[in-house]
Amino acid sequence: MVYHSSFVDEEGITKACGFPLLPLKSHIKGPAPVSKQDRTDIVDEAITFFRANVFFRNFDINSSADKLLIYLTFYINVALKRLEGCRTLAEGTKVIINLGLEKVPVPGEPGFPFPGLFPLPQSDKEAELLRNYLKQIREEASGRLLSVAYKSNGTPNKWWLAFAKRKFMNIIVPS
DSSP states (O other): OOOOOSOOOOTTOOEETTEEOOOBOOOSOSSSOBOOTTSOOHHHHHHHHHHHHTTOSOOOOOSHHHHHHHHHHHHHHHHHHHHTTOOSHHHHHHHHHHHHHSOOOOTTSTTOSOTTTSOOOSSHHHHHHHHHHHHHHHHHHHHHHHHHHBOTTSOBOHHHHGGGGOOGGGOOOOO
16 A cells, blocks of 8 residues: 655645645755644655655545645666666765756656646746755755665665665656
């Protein structure tokens, strides 16, 4: 059974292209509302559920937060694939920073991993809002992923990097 998000269509959450703009425990500047440090956010859920959810080829969507969880699970898979060859935390950090600098595609643009799952943006303003939110959430996920993918001594955690070989929802991760 796939793990679903606990953020079930909360009232007052802004959406862009079907993505809920959920609060984040983040110091990174962006459009996401700030969450309290003691609460679990969507990035925590994605990292916690990643090793279980990555085995599923199908994902039943119960809420719009599940769509964001799917996107983050795929992003974590891409990040782990990039970290696969990095032998130290310093190398991994460099690779993750380069991943964060890449252009973030939104629905309807080439390179967006889930065509048809999300509606196209209705305006340039909505597309830019979503692009900035996805950039912020990817940067936040990257930072937190480094803390679990590498041990405190800077060596790779094989129990995490082994999942780089998995295909989430049968999608081939670009190298």
